[in-house]
Amino acid sequence: MDKKGFTLIELLSTITIMTxxxxxxxxxxxxxxxxxxxxxxxxxKIIEASACIYIELSKNEEIKNECYKNGCDISTDILxxxxxxxxxxxxxxxxxxINKINNEKKCTIK
Numbered sequence: 749m750d751k752k753g754f755t756l757i758e759l760l761s762t763i764t765i766m767t768x769x770x771x772x773x774x775x776x777x778x779x780x781x782x783x784x785x786x787x788x789x790x791x792x793k794i795i796e797a798s799a800c801i802y803i804e805l806s807k808n809e810e811i812k813n814e815c816y817k818n819g820c821d822i823s824t825d826i827l828x829x830x831x832x833x834x835x836x837x838x839x840x841x842x843x844x845x846i847n848k849i850n851n852e853k854k855c856t857i858k
Contacts, residue, residue, distance in 0.1 A: 820846055845857075
């Protein structure tokens with residue numbers, strides 16, 4: 749009797765191998781998404797720091813005091829124009845809100 753087909757062992761080993769490969773692919777894909785989130789977070793920190801530096805270096809004391817007293821908004825376009833930020837760090841135009849709370853300067857992206 750000449751039977752053609754797969755044995756149970758062959759089927760189980762094939763399913764096991766495919767499961768291992770699928771698991772490795774899923775893990776690598778999730779790492780890619782995690783890296784993108786971390787990169788965006790790091791870029792946001794750079795943007796916020798640049799906005800704080802821009803206000804600190806401002807020669808106009810009235811604007812600086814007004815910004816800390818009542819808060820103000822700075823766009824990433826201004827920071828790029830002033831040379832405090834590279835276009836590569838900005839995926840899209842953002843607005844940074846700057847104010848002082850309890851004598852502590854806060855720069856946050858809206």
